[in-house]
Amino acid sequence: MKGWNWQGFFEYLTNTYLFEGALVTLGLTAFSMTAGLILGFFIAVLRMSRFRILSTTASLYIWLFRGTPLLVQLIIIYTGLPQVGIKLSVIQSTLLGLALCEAAYLSEIVRAGITSVPRGQVNAARAIGMREAQIMRYVIMPQALRLIIPPLGNSVNSVLKTTSIASIISMEELLRRTQVLIQEKFLVLELFVVAAIYYLIMTTAWEFVQRRIEARLGKAYGQSAMTGL
Numbered sequence: 001m002k003g004w005n006w007q008g009f010f011e012y013l014t015n016t017y018l019f020e021g022a023l024v025t026l027g028l029t030a031f032s033m034t035a036g037l038i039l040g041f042f043i044a045v046l047r048m049s050r051f052r053i054l055s056t057t058a059s060l061y062i063w064l065f066r067g068t069p070l071l072v073q074l075i076i077i078y079t080g081l082p083q084v085g086i087k088l089s090v091i092q093s094t095l096l097g098l099a100l101c102e103a104a105y106l107s108e109i110v111r112a113g114i115t116s117v118p119r120g121q122v123n124a125a126r127a128i129g130m131r132e133a134q135i136m137r138y139v140i141m142p143q144a145l146r147l148i149i150p151p152l153g154n155s156v157n158s159v160l161k162t163t164s165i166a167s168i169i170s171m172e173e174l175l176r177r178t179q180v181l182i183q184e185k186f187l188v189l190e191l192f193v194v195a196a197i198y199y200l201i202m203t204t205a206w207e208f209v210q211r212r213i214e215a216r217l218g219k220a221y222g223q224s225a226m227t228g229l
Contacts, residue, residue: 009190012181013197021177022198028163028173031095033156036102043107044114058107065104071165073097078169094166102159109151113144149217153210157203174198 012018046058065073078093088096117140125135167176178195182188 003189005187005190008185008187009194012187012191012194015181015194017181018174018177018194018198021172021174022202024171025160025163025173026202028094028098028166028171029156029159032098032102032159032163033106035095035099036106037110037152039099039103040106041110043103044111047107047111048114062104062107065101070097070101070162071168073101074166074169090169090171093169094163094171098159098163098166102155106152106155109148109155110144113148114140116147117143146217149214150210153206153213156206156210160202160206161199 043058043061046054047062049055049058074093074097077088077097078090081088081093121139121143122135125139130138163173164175166173167179170176172180174195178191182191185191
């Protein structure tokens, strides 16, 4: 291939600097999904609240963070908050931005899973004296998880790639480190292809894990259903 540097390509394919950047990407993904899911659960509960002020607040939050680009959100958090006396580091800004944005999307996934549970089961649980927390834990969530897991897994795959946007505020994840090496070595195509391979490896590995989780969850549900017969 004319103009293609095979030596540079293979050298950076196993480059420690880029490998560490991939680990940072995985860390950002794990944190944003965990924090986003926890926050998203509470937002979903507020969205379904019978108190209008709570449901409206949750709806506005979802509208705001789903209706604006993550890129804009990160820039506002990193450069805008210091103007009102809140100064965050690059890492703090990235983690906060990713978690807040992801929570808006995950809350809708959680809400859809919860509302999919037949209302009759909830009423039956109340009739036998179960408290709301017990109903959520033992009746609603076990069934809702079967519907939540697939889109949740897809969100992980999406966030793995979305973390690259954090490079705009100099977060040293995989894409940012790729850009740094490009400025030093001028191997633009080679390094971007290497970065693409890293992303493919991570997303493919997660797809394998996701299939195992979905299969295990479906099997467990099937076994519990058979036990109840």
